[in-house]
Structures are given as C-alpha cells and as structure tokens.
Amino acid sequence: MREKILELSRSFPATTGVYIMKGPGGTPVYIGKAKNLRARVMSYFQGGSDRGQIPYLVREVDSIDYVVTEGESEALFIENSLIKRHKPKYNIRLKDDKTFSSLRLSVGERFPRLSRTRRIRDDGALYFGPFASGKFLKNTVNLVHRLFPLRDCTQSKFERHSTRPCLNYFMKLCSGPCAGKISEEDYGELVHQATSFLRGERKKLMRMIRKMMERASEEGRYENAAYYRDQLVSLKENAEIEKVTSSRFEDMDIVGFYRDSENYEFTVLLSRGGSVVDKLDFSVKSPHGDEAECVREFLGRFYFSDHYIPKRVLLPLSIRDREGYSEWLTEKKGKRVYVETPQRGAKSELVRFAMKNARESFARKAEEKAKQGTLLRGIRKSTGIKRVPYAIECFDISNIQGHQTVASLVRFRNAKPERDRYRRYRITATSGQDDFRSMYEVVYRRALRVGDDNWDLPDLMLIDGGKGQLNAAYAALRDCGVENELDLASIAKTEGRGGIDRIYVHGKGEPCDFSSNKKGVYFLMRVRDEAHRFAITYHRELRKGKTLASQMDGVPGIGKKRKLLLLNHFGSVEKIKGATTEELASIKGMTKQAARNVKKFLR
Template sequence: MELEDKLALLPSQPGVYLMKNGAGTVLYVGKAKNLRSRVRSYFRPSGDGRYRMQFLIPNVEDIEFLVTDTEKEALILENTLIKTHKPRFNVNFRDDKSYVNLRLDPRERYPRLTVVRRPGRDGALYFGPYASSQSVRETLRTLSRIFPLRLCTDHVFNARTRPCLYYQIHRCSAPCVPGHVTDDEYRAIVEQTALFLRGRDEELLKMLYCQVHEASQALRFEEAGRVYRRIRAIERTIERQKVTSAQDRDQDVFGFFREVDKVEIQRLTIRGGKLLGGKSDLFTGQVSPDAEILESYVNQYYAEGHDIPEEVLLPFDLEGRDGLADLLSERRGKRVGVLVPERGEKRGLVAMANKNAELSFRARREREHSQQAILQQIQERLHLRHLPRRIECFDMSNIQGTNPVGSMVVFTDGEPDKARYRKFQVKTVEGPDDFASMYEVLSRRYTRALEEDDLPDLIMVDGGKGQLNIAQAVLWELGIEGPDLVSIAKSRLKSERGGGDKRRTDERFFLPGRKNPVIFPANSPALLLLQRVRDEAHRFAITYHKARRAKATVHSALDDIPGVGPKRRRALLRHFGSVKAIAEASPEAIQEAGMVSRQLAETILQAVQREQHENVQSGDL
C-alpha cells in the first residue's frame, strides 16, 4: 500500500504512529489525540511549516499506526515503542547511572537506608533522585548523625554478638544486640527518618518536641536530652536548605531551552517547599515541536519509576496534558496536578528552571569548545590523521600471571563514555605475559569492531614500544587501517649522572614508524587529558582484577555440594550469617533455612563441619 493510501485511512481517534524509512527502520514515534489530523499535517503541500521537519519527512516512506481507547493509553504505548525502537528523531530518555535514590523498607524488622540506582515497585519507600553518589553520601552522613539507623548489611547484622564502633560514636542504635533499643523505639526512628527525607520538617519537629515534653514530665531526662539533640541537629540542617516556596508542596519543575536541533531540559526537585536539587539533559538532532519533545520526556522520566510529586510544573502547554495528569495520578495513587502557571510564585519557579536550562546549555557548549581545542592539540602534537573524538585505551592487570585481565575504556569528545567500557578475561595465556595478553584482548576487540563497523579515531595502549608493536601487528593482521595508534609510557624516576639526585622523566608517547617518543609540555591540557584516559584504563583493569581475585579466594564447602546452588547458598548464609554458624546448627535448622530435604541438610552439615575441622588442624581458624 502506498503512503498516500495509508494517510487516507488514518482514523480520527487517539493513538500512536510510527514513521519508517525504506529499510523499515523506525525514525520517529509520535502520539496524537487525533491521528488523522496530526499525521496528515506533516504531508500537506505547504509542508509542516517548521524548518526542522525538512530533515525527517523526506526520509519517511511508510507509516504504521496503533489506535488506543484513551490518550492515557497512547502515552503508555508511546513510551514502550520509544524504548523498543530507539528512534533517531525522538527524545530517548536514558535513565543513566548518574541518578541515585535512597531505599527504606519499613516492612523489615530493622530497616536500613540503602543506595539504589532504580526505584522498584516492591512496597519500599524511595527518596530522591539525587544527582550523584556524592550528594547521596553527604545525605547519609547527615542522617547517621541525626537518626541512628543500622548501617551494616544483613550478613554482618546477623553475625554480630556485640555492638560495633558506630554504636560507640552514637551513629547506630545497635538493634543487632538485645537490650539496646526496643522494636518500638527503632520503628519511631524509621518513621522520623522517612518524614525528614520527605521534607516534612515541621511535622517531624512537632513530634519530637512532644517526645521531649513527655520524657521530661516522666523524669526521663537522659531520653529527653537525646531527643533534644536530635531536634537541634535537624534545625541546623534545615537552616542550610534553600526555601523556594512558601507552600509546603512536593513539586517537579521542568525548564526548556532550544537552539536549532539541540534541546536542554532542566528538572528541579522541590520537596516540602525546599529545593533538593536539579538535573539537566541534552538531546541533539531533535526535529519535533517543543511540546512533543517535552511531553515525551516527562512521560519517559516518570515511567522509569521516579518519585511522582503532587504537582508537575511545565513551561508551556501540551496537547496531551490531561492524559498525562491521569496517567501520573494512576501511578501515584493520588491526584497529580500537571500545571502551566502563568503568574505568581509557580511561574517564577518555571522561569528559574528555564534559566537553568539555558545556562546549562551554554556551559555545556563552552566545555565542548574547550575540549575541541584540546583534541586539536593532541592531533597536531601526535601528527594524527583524524581528530581523536573517540579514544579507546587498553591496559592489562595480573599478579605473577594469575587471573590476567584486560580493560578498555572509551572517551568521547574528551569525556568518559562508560556505556562503551569493556572488561576482558584473558583465556589463552598462561603465566605473566603482558604482550600475549595484549595481543589476545586487542584481537578479540577489533575482530568484533570490524564486524560491527565500530572503530574509534585513536587506539591507545598503556606501555612502550613493545605494546605498540603488538597493537600494530593486530591491526595489520585484521586489515584495519582507519584508526590512529599510540602507546603511552609512564614517567619514571631516573638518577642524574654521577649518582646524584633522582628526577622524574616525562610521559612518553610512541608512534608507529617513529624512533623517538613525543613529549608534551608539562601540565598542558592535552597531556592531562591523555593521562586521565590512561589512568582510567588502569583503574578499570585493577578493579576488575581485584574482583576476580576475591572471587577466586572466597570459597567454602557449600560451593562443592551437589544440589546447593547460588540461591540456596545465599539463603543459608543470610540466615546463619557465616559458614561457622552453619557448622554449629542442627540438621532441622539447616533444612528449614535452606528449604532442602533432610538428607541434603545432613550432607551440608557434614561438609561444613569437615571443612571447619580441617581449618582448625591447619591453623586457619
């Protein structure tokens, strides 16, 4: 069926449409209250009227549409299709790992705060999102000084027989040991923590002042003093927070800035009338109208499970605003207002978000220009054929040949591109042979890169001429000629002539076909960037090697028992706390904790008791 015939069949109902090119690739996914009116507007003889659509429409050769009963259903379907097809011309919100949240599960007997990347729908309480792990750590440090929740993991908690150091410095109430805090007292601390994280400061302080009064009336002055110190700590913390609204509301405020096909969207998180933080996202190559981009972004953001506030403030109206409000209200379980304020305090918040979006865009562009200049310096100094916009750097790690691993880190436009990082477990090399390990890792990486047409601009290996020759041999064998190649040799201490003082040599860069290394000026921006790339590859390799080494050394009798897999092993260790505790348990207790048969429980007990006996005989325990 021709495209014109499909346009004639479009219904005047809500739904979702998919624009495709001749190869069947989805270029754009859109939502409309009236499919016929919206889609046909793109193909009128006068054109869409927006310059940016000239890049999309000439490539469209096919259109599919899906009718929905309501606009709310169309929003859900649009989000699903964008995540599935990742269209080139859509805003594709990526819930990257820069977002972090705090999790508190009040259903546990002694809940604790944990850091998670993605909120789940498991009945627990989630607070955030926070812009970075650093802001979460700062929040946790503040909370531990005010609310003494346990900090240890379940494994450590179950194994404790006496309070830890955190109890001694008043950072934990020691629920691990009976007699230090009752269940009701701990539950009260959990409730207070939740109120504080929700921004309900006035409600929390009122509750605590009542506790001080009651304790004083009952002559429990030590308890009253402890609660009063908590009040003072909360009040000091509140003083440092910026009040943005006289109303005690939870709000998310969205700002929008656009320059040609680049869009910056800013989000401000306000809880209890206080600005907790903000984050901006940049999207390039956008051809859709502003309202469609913002609606798609907001829909995808909350679909990822982020906390939905009472009000969502937008800089301009959306066609599907009512449907979006219904969808968010359904997800939250309470009414959510999606508002476009035109005056007053709320309009001021939107204006602030818009200004922050613009400032973030300008700052990002300045950084890009600065990075571009640094990359040009690297290209000129190393005589590269290409501007090194994408750099792949490799490093090896092992200890006397054991657990050899390799790492590849990627920097795009001078910044880490962590989605492209790769770890390699060396499989064919025995003993400490860095050259052979490098050969294997590079061969595996660029065999696949050749198949996927995914080559970088610059390949950098950590080492000297030897590593450079290995990399050159791999590229020659695979017939790869595109990327530039360089090796970086670390600076080292060198004695002056006559055995005098030692000095540190410069970082040296070796190039194919050149005898002498290239030396950058000390502390030049180009040198600092290349050092940063090399150090990141080293860090990534060391971290992976440590993880493999730790996995190899942590072994118990449970690993060798048929019928005891990872799930049962975790259940047993979580219940008993240690292998030693399992060895001291009865078969009935093991049977109940591990959900195993009586025969398997006896096998487990015999195996761990035998291991404990052998450890005692060898002096390991």
C-alpha cells in the same frame, strides 16, 4: 513515495495508538503517539506544518506501522518503550539518561531501616529523592545517621547482633535496636524526626544543628562543634542550588529548558515538602522545531524510568495530551498527579527559576565542552595524529606471573568516561606471560566487532605499553583491515616518581614532544590509569572467585554453579560462614540439605 504513504495513512484507524515511521531497511526514524492515528499521520504529509524537522523527516520515511491501544496511558507506555529500544533518529535522546539513587525507609518494619536504592517499588516503604549528586546523597545519609541514628543493616545482620550491637552503635551512628539499646517507642520518634528532615524541613533542621553546635562549643566539645559546623556548610554547598520555598508543602517536579538550535538543556528541580532539595540536568539533541513537542517527549522519557513521581509536575509551556500524561502518571503512582503550566503566582516563579537553571547549565556545559575541545586539539598537535581524538579507547593487560591473563577496554568521549562502552576480556588464545600476543588478541577481537551496534572505532586507540605492544596492536588492526580508519599510539611509563610518561605514535620512532602541553599528556595518563584500574578490578574478581572455589572444594552437593551463586550473593567466604542455614537455603538454586552441608563444612 510521499503520495503512496499519504494514501496508505487514509486507511489508518481514527483511534488512539502509536505510529512508527521507518526508513529504508525498516529502521524506525521516528515514533509518536496520537489520539487519532489517521489524522496525526496524515498531517505529516499534507504540508502546512511549522515544525522545522518535518521536511527532513518525511524524506526518509519509507513505510509506517502502527499499534492500536486501549487508551492514552497504554499508548504513552508503548511509545516510550519503543523509543528506548530503537532510539529513532528524530526522537529526542537524553544524553544523561540514567537512574539516580534514592533513600528508602522501611516504615512497615518494627525497627525501620534506612538504605539506598535505585528502584522505587510499591512496597509500602517511604522513598526520598532521587539525588543527582552522589556526594550530596552520601552527605545526607551520614547526616541522618548522626542526627537520627537509624539502622542501615540487613535483617540477617540485625538478627546476628541480638546480644551485642555492631560498631555503628559505638560510633553513635545507630541506636542499637538489634540489642535492645532503645525502645520501640523512642526509635519510632527517631523515624518521625528523620522523615520530617528528609521531606525538606530544612529551616527547622538548620536551627537544630546550630543549637547542637552551640551546645557542644559551650560544653568544650570542640571536635563535635566543628563537625556540626561542617555539616551546616555541607548543607548549603551540596544542595547545588539556592533554596526556593513554595507556599504549599507538597512534592513537585519543576521542569525548565533552554534551547540553542537543535540542542536542548532540561533542568528538573525536585521540590520535596515545599523546598527545592536537588536538581537533575539533561542534555538533549532534538531536531524538533516545536519546543512543546520536545518537552512532551522529554516528559515521557523522564518518567518512563524509575524516577519518583510527585503530586505535581510544573511545565514551562502547554503540551498536547496534557490530560493523557496526567492520567498516565496517576496510574503509575497510584495517586492523583497533576500536570500543570502555571501562568502566575509562586508556581510560575518556580518554573522561571527552573528555566534560569537550565540556561546556566547549558552555558556551563558549553564552556566545559570548549575546554575539552582545546585539550583534545592540543593532543592532536603534540602527537601529529590525523584526527582530533574526540573518542579514545585504551587497552591494558593484567596478569600474575602469566596466569589468569585479562584485558580491559575503556572509552572516553569528549574527554569524559563513556562507561557503558567499557569492556573486559579473558585472554584465551595466548598461554603464559606474553604481553605482545595478549595485546594482539584483544585488539584483534575488538576490531572484528566493527559494524556492530555500539562498536564504532574511536578516533584514537591508546595502548598501555611500549613499542612492542604498539606494533602488536597495529598488526591486529592491519589483519582486520582497519589500520587506516583510526590513529594508534601507546603510552609507556617513565622510571621514578613524578615523571611524565612517553607517548609513541605508530610510524614514528621518537616519543612525542609534550613539553608545552602538560595537560594533554596528563589527560592521556589518566585514561591509561582508568584502563589499568578496570583491568585490575576484573583480575581481582577472578582471583576472588577462584579463592572461594578452592575453600569450598569438597562440600557435598556444592558444585561450580552453586559456588558462583554463593559468591555473587554474599561476596566472601566470611559472609557465607556468618549466614544462617535459612539464608543459604533461600538462594535460588540452593536446597536445605546443601545449605546444611555448607554450614557443617565451614563451621
């Protein structure tokens, strides 16, 4: 097979493109980019590579496909698109691959609005971030509004308060431009000051807050002084890393990594305006023996999403196609972007600092993982189950007097919520209030999905309820033929406050003894509470939708579909009442006449 593929690769074009190595069945096992497709693919099968994963990779390759591109930028885009879609075995996988929130300042408006967003668009607005810590983002927003009271309201709300400002004005969180409480010139000065702060002029800000604290104290406003003191502490603690100042006041991302065998920890320091303001940590599993190749792939995956692209990206080592990456990022940003590997000076110190943070992040996560392993092994010992419950799924049923029965599934991996695997169910085959049949239905429907992508069985299935619900779940697993492929337990509440819940394992009559493992039972209670919260939230959404529908029954031209559109867009009947006819008509699926009917009906 190796000789056959080598012979086939000789016919590949010597141009830029993306190659897709496939295993048996056509499943991609590795996807890469090359300036010269023929030379790159042939290098895998001619030997002589010092990359440790190559021998294992080529053994699994059954065929190779490729895509020819016009240039490196297009190749990078296609490579990362295919990796994100297929998640090949031998490409790196970002365990913390998610989009972070940023702040958006709409400087193109007469009175710019400060808001949060997860998407960075080319719309003329200023973007600050992203922020890895939600707590840090919240504190930053609150501080900005205290120091520079900018509006955060939508345009429709802004227009509705033209005669009287909203509560934020009276709480001194907004300067009230909607009601003419501040001139356009003075508001522009606030925007300028807030922009300077968000760009990282931290020392200037700290001096400003300290003066405000001292002035408040001198004037006897001790509550305000305490608030400013807390803000100073918050700025120091929530930045997550010590402040590092660059000699050049420009935006940079500084990449560092730490490697332990196939496990990589990447840290990206976000330097804005010359000061490191935040950091992002990513755990990566990669079979690459070549660290430079792993860094190259990480860079592509990181910026393929909606992360803000700074002027400079500093790397700890040189990668192939560095100029190609620079051109790709320049094209995405619309301005020149430099990808550099500094060898000395201030930038080199920043890279070393990123490497240090990556090492510390790896050590912290390793320690946390060890604690999680101890916790989960303790649960196995206390319950007597066969498997260590690294993956746990918990089910809960929710209804009101037997109506609108729903179920939730939450999943924990290594003692942490795996939220992309949460699921919600409407109970359809069971009528009335029958928790046993409802539990059978939802577990049966879940077990039928075994074999589908992202539907692998957990080590432990946890049922909210007593022995009745536990037996119903076992019957469902048995009817699907998977009862021996996982452990099954239930958690039943104890009467009174402060009690420890009882854990039952299927096949055992008495509850498990957790007297010497309180942490274990409290963790299982937390898993059950999360399932309960998820089910209750879904149930409230359904009730809310039903309430909206009933209140709008009889509106001419408003059927079930338009009611749902209005609910999803505005969220409540009160907000629909407050919307203008133009706002109602602007929703896709609505007409001007239907909007007028709604306003007339809800008047």
